[in-house]
Amino acid sequence: MTAQDRKPFLYVVVCAAGIAAGVSKLITAAQERSWEVGVIATPVALGGFFDTAAVEVQAGRPIRSAWRSPADPRPFPPPDAVVVAPATFNTVNKWAAGLADTLAVGTLCEAAGLGVPIAVLPCVADALAAHPAYQDSLLRLRGMGVRFGEPYSGMPEEDGRRPEFPWESVLDLLERP
Numbered sequence: 564m565t566a567q568d569r570k571p572f573l574y575v576v577v578c579a580a581g582i583a584a585g586v587s588k589l590i591t592a593a594q595e596r597s598w599e600v601g602v603i604a605t606p607v608a609l610g611g612f613f614d615t616a617a618v619e620v621q622a623g624r625p626i627r628s629a630w631r632s633p634a635d636p637r638p639f640p641p642p643d644a645v646v647v648a649p650a651t652f653n654t655v656n657k658w659a660a661g662l663a664d665t666l667a668v669g670t671l672c673e674a675a676g677l678g679v680p681i682a683v684l685p686c687v688a689d690a691l692a693a694h695p696a697y698q699d700s701l702l703r704l705r706g707m708g709v710r711f712g713e714p715y716s717g718m719p720e721e722d723g724r725r726p727e728f729p730w731e732s733v734l735d736l737l738e739r740p
Contacts, residue, residue: 571643573598574674575622576667579607580649580686582717582728586613589648589730590621596734601639602626605654605667630666645674646733649686649715652697659700675707682736684712684729692716710736 573593577586586602593600600622609615609628619625627638647654654668663669674681683704691697692714705711712732719725 569640570597570599572640573600574639574642574645574670575600575602576645576647576650576654576671577602577604577608577613578647578649578651578654578667578686579605579610579612580651580717581612582649582686582715583608583612584614585728585730586648587618587621589646589733590618592731592734593646598644598734599623601642603667603670604628605651605665628666630669642674642679644680644682644737645671646682646684646737647671648684648730648733649728650683651685652687652691652694655683655685655687655704656696656700659703675704675709678708680710680737681708682710682712682733684733685714686717686728687714689716689718710739712736 575589577583590600601624602618602622604626606628615626625638631638657664657668658671661672663672671681687697701711712729715728717725
């Protein structure tokens with residue numbers, strides 16, 4: 564298979580938010596749009612925020628969360644695009660500050676530096692979203708070309724139900740001009 568024959572490769576970065584349990588919806592949508600998918604999770608997200616075994620089967624490759632040693636082969640090809648869903652307060656702020664202390668944030672820092680298209684669906688409580696550091700981080704990341712979807716706070720609607728997390732919209736962000 565030549566590089567022209569291969570499907571584009573999408574990195575899906577998953578952070579530790581309760582809504583992460585639905586990340587398989589994003590993977591399904593990406594695969595339906597002809598993306599190959601590799602999942603990178605924050606270390607905390609691996610602690611029960613989503614079904615890691617099911618996601619590995621669905622993606623067809625192991626979830627990455629830790630740095631590889633220099634002698635280890637790269638488990639994923641370079642990304643054609645990156646999505647972060649759900650993106651938490653902590654990850655957004657560390658990324659904007661360049662604090663690459665986890666594989667997930669390091670990958671985001673590197674992808675931004677390489678000009679790889681990046682789309683983000685934030686999942687941040689309203690009180691945290693109002694914090695000045697978070698607002699500064701959004702400005703900095705947008706200035707770097709990162710595309711953001713509508714914020715999702717997870718707060719129940721008037722009828723008491725939580726709104727659906729718009730998983731597929733992060734893919735739409737990648738496709739807009």
